[in-house]
Amino acid sequence: MENLKSKLYTHCMDFIQQRIITAETALKQAQEASNDDTKSSAGDKFETTREMMQQDIARNKGLLFDGKQNLQLLISLEHAPHSDVVRNGSLVLTSKGLFYITISAGQVRIDDQVVFAISAVSPIGHLLIGKKAGDSFSFNSNEYILKEVI
Secondary structure (H helix, E strand, O other): HHHHHEEEEHHHHHHHHHHHHHHHHHHEEEEEEEOOOOOOOOOOHHHHHEEEEEEEEHHHHHHHHHHHHHHHHHHOOOOOOOOOEEEOOEEEEEOEEEEEEOOOOOOEEEEEEEEEEEOOOOOOHHHHOOOOOOOOEEOOOOOOOOEEOO
């Protein structure tokens, strides 16, 4: 399972680095489009387009900020010591599947294992934090029993 956890870490790192690249590219393109836009005789249309570009720039700045925060979280977890209690960086085997508590990267398939990469602040992540093997919790009318914390 430690090998799986290492592969999940690498997958999440690649996932977030690609997100950052995508956000940086989109931000650069939006800023260039905004700079290249010149005022036309259709003033209202110009102002609407300009406002949409500013919203696009703001959204991409937000995505970039989130991506960089997630990257810092991942970096901080790279050499985190093992814990029997679920925390950021834990791989948790439950009666309903595997959960990797790091960043929200969705369903991941590695070595024929399906794992859900979730954030500690996600609804299910919030319920997992602080639990240990043998504990249980209910989520969406399903009972989860923690079998192992890696």
